[in-house]
Amino acid sequence: xxxxxxxxxxDAEVVSGIKWMDREVMTVCAADLMSDVLAFAKESTLxxxxxxxxxxxxxxxxxxVVGIVFVRGKYPxxxxxxxxxRKDIPLFIVKHSLYETSxxxxxxxxxxxxxxxxxx
Amino acid sequence: MSGGQxxxxxxxxxxxxxxxxxxxxxxTKRVLQxxxxxADVIRRIAISAYEGEMNTIIHSCGGxxxxxxxxxxxxxxxxxxxxxxxxxxxxxxxxxxxxxxYVREMGFGAGMGLPNMARCTDKFVIESEVGxxxxxxxxxFH
Numbered sequence: 571x572x573x574x575x576x577x578x579x580x581d582a583e584v585v586s587g588i589k590w591m592d593r594e595v596m597t598v599c600a601a602d603l604m605s606d607v608l609a610f611a612k613e614s615t616l617x618x619x620x621x622x623x624x625x626x627x628x629x630x631x632x633x634x635v636v637g638i639v640f641v642r643g644k645y646p647x648x649x650x651x652x653x654x655x656r657k658d659i660p661l662f663i664v665k666h667s668l669y670e671t672s673x674x675x676x677x678x679x680x681x682x683x684x685x686x687x688x689x690x
Numbered sequence: 691m692s693g694g695q696x697x698x699x700x701x702x703x704x705x706x707x708x709x710x711x712x713x714x715x716x717x718t719k720r721v722l723q724x725x726x727x728x729a730d731v732i733r734r735i736a737i738s739a740y741e742g743e744m745n746t747i748i749h750s751c752g753g754x755x756x757x758x759x760x761x762x763x764x765x766x767x768x769x770x771x772x773x774x775x776x777x778x779x780x781x782x783x784x785x786x787x788x789x790x791x792y793v794r795e796m797g798f799g800a801g802m803g804l805p806n807m808a809r810c811t812d813k814f815v816i817e818s819e820v821g822x823x824x825x826x827x828x829x830x831f832h
Contacts, residue, residue: 601797602797603797603800603802604796604797604798605741605797605798605799605800605801605802605803605806606800606802607797608737608802608806609806609809613729613730613733621796621797623797624708624711624712625708625711625712625744625796625797626797628711628716628740629740629797631712631716631719631736632712632715632716632719632736632737632739632740633733633737634729634733649709657716
């Protein structure tokens, strides 16, 4: 699924990175634990999170995450948006909870980045 | 990279300075991209570097991150000035953490850092002495 479809499925606001909407998403990682993201995210993973600190963008950068979705309408600060822009990481904001956001993506055939017993 | 010349990057990491946490790993990643190392290899180096950088900033009194990029491998060494880890075997266990709450609120301190660093790297050595400091040496082959 492309990021542009993610935007429609989640009825999301694109905060930055509109030029990257053609990027392909293969799996999803829904987590507030950045350590788990670092351990389990694969290439072409979309990160769904309720955290809005700078380390979310750093974690996304290191893990080659293709985009970040902030749930429950949480708006990140200007520093985070600027860092994401510099790192070419698109940012979305959705009104839904973490659970519903994940559910909507799952319904559209996007599966978890975490498979039992498989890391990296 | 030509001529077998290695690239050396060295960073000072200050304790509890979180707004620039990740800069050293980000620069390392950029250099590796510039010299054309494979993306999946860069990812393993970047993740282990970042976990180490965060660990140093969260737990230590300050330290250094030294990256040496050879043609066939990248070596990363973290060295700090304490407080040291009493039981490194325990620290290597998934889920074991001594991180304070404010670190957990940032999404870290879940006791996944050291095991994840070991998993991402081809060689991983940790030495620590309470009251002296901790040294971590990692190697990832390209």
